[in-house]
Amino acid sequence: PKEIFLKDYKPTGYHFDTVELKFVLSEKKTTVVSKIRVLPRNSSESPPLVLDGRDVKLLFVKINGEERKLEEVELTSRHLTLKSLPVQPFDLEIGSEIHPETNLSLEGLYKSSSGMFCTQCEAEGFRKITFYQDRPDVMAKFTTRIEADKAQYPVLLSNGNLIDSGDLENGFHYAVWEDPFKKPCYLFALVAGQLTSRDDTFKTRSGRDVQLRIWTPAQDVPKTEHAMHALKLSMKWDEDVYGLEYDLDLFNIVAVPDFNMGAMENKSLNIFNSKLVLASAETATDVDYAAILGVIGHEYFHNWTGNRVTCRDWFQLSLKEGLTVFRDQEFSSDMGSRPVKRIGDVALLRTAQFSEDAGPMAHPVRPHSYIKMDNFYTVTVYEKGAEVVRMYQTLLGKDGFRKGMDLYFERHDGQAVTCEDFFAAMRDANSANLSVFLRWYSQAGTPILTVSTAYDAAARSYTVKCKQEIPSTPGQPVKEPTLIPLAVGLLNSKGEDMVLTELLDGGSLKSLKDTAGGPAKTAVLVVDKEEQEFTFLNLPEKPVPSFLRNFSAPVRLVTPTVTDDDLLFLLAHDSDEFNRWEAGQTMGRKLMLDLIPKAQRNEQLAVPSAFVEGMRRICGKGTNTSWRKRTDGLDGGCRSRCSTYCPKICDKRACVETEARFPENCEYRLIVTENRSSDPHYTFDHKNKARRSLKNLALGYLCSLDEADTTELALKEYKSATNMTDQFAALSSLCQNPGDVRDEALANFYEQWKDETLVVNKWLVLQSMSDIPGNVKNMRRLLDHPSFDMKNPNKVYSLIGPFCRTAVNFHAKDGSGYEFLAEVTLQLDKMNPQVASRMVSSLSRWKRFDEGRQSLAKAQLERIAKTDGLSENVFEIASKSLA
Numbered sequence: 001p002k003e004i005f006l007k008d009y010k011p012t013g014y015h016f017d018t019v020e021l022k023f024v025l026s027e028k029k030t031t032v033v034s035k036i037r038v039l040p041r042n043s044s045e046s047p048p049l050v051l052d053g054r055d056v057k058l059l060f061v062k063i064n065g066e067e068r069k070l071e072e073v074e075l076t077s078r079h080l081t082l083k084s085l086p087v088q089p090f091d092l093e094i095g096s097e098i099h100p101e102t103n104l105s106l107e108g109l110y111k112s113s114s115g116m117f118c119t120q121c122e123a124e125g126f127r128k129i130t131f132y133q134d135r136p137d138v139m140a141k142f143t144t145r146i147e148a149d150k151a152q153y154p155v156l157l158s159n160g161n162l163i164d165s166g167d168l169e170n171g172f173h174y175a176v177w178e179d180p181f182k183k184p185c186y187l188f189a190l191v192a193g194q195l196t197s198r199d200d201t202f203k204t205r206s207g208r209d210v211q212l213r214i215w216t217p218a219q220d221v222p223k224t225e226h227a228m229h230a231l232k233l234s235m236k237w238d239e240d241v242y243g244l245e246y247d248l249d250l251f252n253i254v255a256v257p258d259f260n261m262g263a264m265e266n267k268s269l270n271i272f273n274s275k276l277v278l279a280s281a282e283t284a285t286d287v288d289y290a291a292i293l294g295v296i297g298h299e300y301f302h303n304w305t306g307n308r309v310t311c312r313d314w315f316q317l318s319l320k321e322g323l324t325v326f327r328d329q330e331f332s333s334d335m336g337s338r339p340v341k342r343i344g345d346v347a348l349l350r351t352a353q354f355s356e357d358a359g360p361m362a363h364p365v366r367p368h369s370y371i372k373m374d375n376f377y378t379v380t381v382y383e384k385g386a387e388v389v390r391m392y393q394t395l396l397g398k399d400g401f402r403k404g405m406d407l408y409f410e411r412h413d414g415q416a417v418t419c420e421d422f423f424a425a426m427r428d429a430n431s432a433n434l435s436v437f438l439r440w441y442s443q444a445g446t447p448i449l450t451v452s453t454a455y456d457a458a459a460r461s462y463t464v465k466c467k468q469e470i471p472s473t474p475g476q477p478v479k480e481p482t483l484i485p486l487a488v489g490l491l492n493s494k495g496e497d498m499v500l501t502e503l504l505d506g507g508s509l510k511s512l513k514d515t516a517g518g519p520a521k522t523a524v525l526v527v528d529k530e531e532q533e534f535t536f537l538n539l540p541e542k543p544v545p546s547f548l549r550n551f552s553a554p555v556r557l558v559t560p561t562v563t564d565d566d567l568l569f570l571l572a573h574d575s576d577e578f579n580r581w582e583a584g585q586t587m588g589r590k591l592m593l594d595l596i597p598k599a600q601r602n603e604q605l606a607v608p609s610a611f612v613e614g615m616r617r618i619c620g621k622g623t624n625t626s627w628r629k630r631t632d633g634l635d636g637g638c639r640s641r642c643s644t645y646c647p648k649i650c651d652k653r654a655c656v657e658t659e660a661r662f663p664e665n666c667e668y669r670l671i672v673t674e675n676r677s678s679d680p681h682y683t684f685d686h687k688n689k690a691r692r693s694l695k696n697l698a699l700g701y702l703c704s705l706d707e708a709d710t711t712e713l714a715l716k717e718y719k720s721a722t723n724m725t726d727q728f729a730a731l732s733s734l735c736q737n738p739g740d741v742r743d744e745a746l747a748n749f750y751e752q753w754k755d756e757t758l759v760v761n762k763w764l765v766l767q768s769m770s771d772i773p774g775n776v777k778n779m780r781r782l783l784d785h786p787s788f789d790m791k792n793p794n795k796v797y798s799l800i801g802p803f804c805r806t807a808v809n810f811h812a813k814d815g816s817g818y819e820f821l822a823e824v825t826l827q828l829d830k831m832n833p834q835v836a837s838r839m840v841s842s843l844s845r846w847k848r849f850d851e852g853r854q855s856l857a858k859a860q861l862e863r864i865a866k867t868d869g870l871s872e873n874v875f876e877i878a879s880k881s882l883a
């Protein structure tokens, strides 16, 4: 397979001005005719025009209405090359035939299991529809005519405005859609099927009425209320926060049950995986509701960051994705709890992205090369990319960031641009000097930032010493220091933020103010050298430092001079709620790591009472007034996040021997009863979500004790639940312990929900993530279960994905977990390479396994890599993992 490099980027020799597409959809084949107005870049020469095309049968080619003999064009399995073209603008007409009815890859045009036709063109799916310059810097105005059987496909949708429709012979009908905005072909969309819409309107701030429609099969329309609400909130938020208004009179969303990713931002016709649209209190959890809010927002926000301003090439993917993830994170924060959202986002970054950055697939936010672009829709491009955008905001302030965004749109509306263009807009709008910052785009690996401190009582000064180091990654052995914004707060002995007045930075003295000009309580230190010192002046006492507030940079922070007492103090007092959580986590992790070898040596285990006390107070059970004051201000969602270390430390033996029975000391039983809702009506708001989260966390901890009364409590919760959040949480708690109760609860749940495919997926998840020994056998049984279908990505993500995250069964000593995954991957690869390559990634980090497991995992990777007919997607992951 061919590797594509960023450094080889060249603009095309031909622009496409307008594109008229005509689709005739039918059960046995689909014909596509495209008529393109082509503008040669140079009027003195006509280089070959190379069009991409895969699995497309060429029917005819016409230039200015004149047919070219097919023997005269160059046609391979990937390209159609046209030579001897006019040097003046000309019309290119291409007729082709495709087979959506057998397309299981779910890219290009495919027929969903629900019977509807639908498209997915990003990144390179349009070439499976017709021959085209399938790259994002080719932007054209599209008009789309769709013809199909009226009874089978009553609804015909594409981008833009409906300009014509009517009946044809033989029971067919047609619709013509015109999109007034230039766009790359990856934003093209078409949908045809039996769909019903929930309709609403949104009045923009300039007073225009926008029609909003969410399309689903008729029976699902009641489940689209939350999605519609989320859409209207998103539209309002983008106006309020960025001054960005929707630019057409119609916005459609279609839900499809078979979709490789979460959703797609096609211009005015977003296509969504059903699981990110459909929700009801009975069938969806709080987590589902939150995901719907975030993803509806994300796709909507792409209308400006992605569609109006798009990417020059796919290496720039983070230009739109990192920025749009940042925007959706901020939107969700504003709609719910800011610290809880931040804690969740950072937790994901650390578990998924930091490990990607430390493995064989490590790549910069802007990769240098790829074999298959689909493999680069990664947590690095999305989540680390969002952190890079967040750092601009941290460095420039909210107002400065907004100025940068305004300038970005002013300069680049209607263009396909690069990450440097975004950087330049931020820099120029703020007259800032950030050049070292660009290294975030080009260097892979997570920087390690070591920060140590010294207080000089006589000088009343506090010195912060920073050292940064970026580990080597494949192909990048040596790194340069990058620009790290280190947000710092200093607490006095009462636990209050000290006012930071003056800072000596590399010898120069700066007076500190917050962004509104008031006294600074958090300073942002700009660390841009390998080693650097900063000194705060005028500090009357030795402070307790709160470093990297709100996780101001995606780094691993090492703080050798921060003591356990400091951590407990921060857990109690830090005004930065993220860092309160962080202090509890750091402390909890330290304790666990301490206890493990002691447990292995069968020694007496003890958890310091200060930590137990700290956790009790986080749960809201403290009496000490200064603690009480702090925890009262902490929302339930934060409490729930902060409490997550309690039971992990509390392995059953440790609890008994230390008398520190966390579940009892933390009064989990009380938490369950106090937070049980008396209101059968489900409300998705932050207060209720936080309450349910704390209650269900406590229930899970109690059930980990596996005692008769805790099981009884969980069964009671399961039976009395009035919404899926509570029902599923109770079921998950019960499922921790093997036995009849678990089996019966699972059977009961399936019986109740077997007709709700999205709920059945939850049932699959619970079983696949089980640590019950020998679960591979059960997995094989589930592959044959009527609820499973290898062709549906949601089923694969529910059954195979979670299995690969289990410690006991995926990593079974006999290699049966790895073998199972290899079998599934190879089977899946024949249908859907994008999903197959996501699955094989679970074996990528085999070098970190123990010796025995390394050779077992490697053998399976080798088996995959040498299979004949392997897709490029899976080949790229398997071969890079073995390198």
Ligand code: HT7
Binding pocket: 120, 122, 123, 260, 261, 262, 263, 264, 265, 298, 299, 302, 321, 374, 377, 834
């Ligand atoms: N921009 C969308 C990306 C996407 C995608 C990429 C590869 C294969 C299938 C896909 N479906 C959607 C989604 C987004 O980030 O908004």
Ligand code: ZN
Binding pocket: 298, 302, 320, 321, 324
């Ligand atoms: Zn996106």
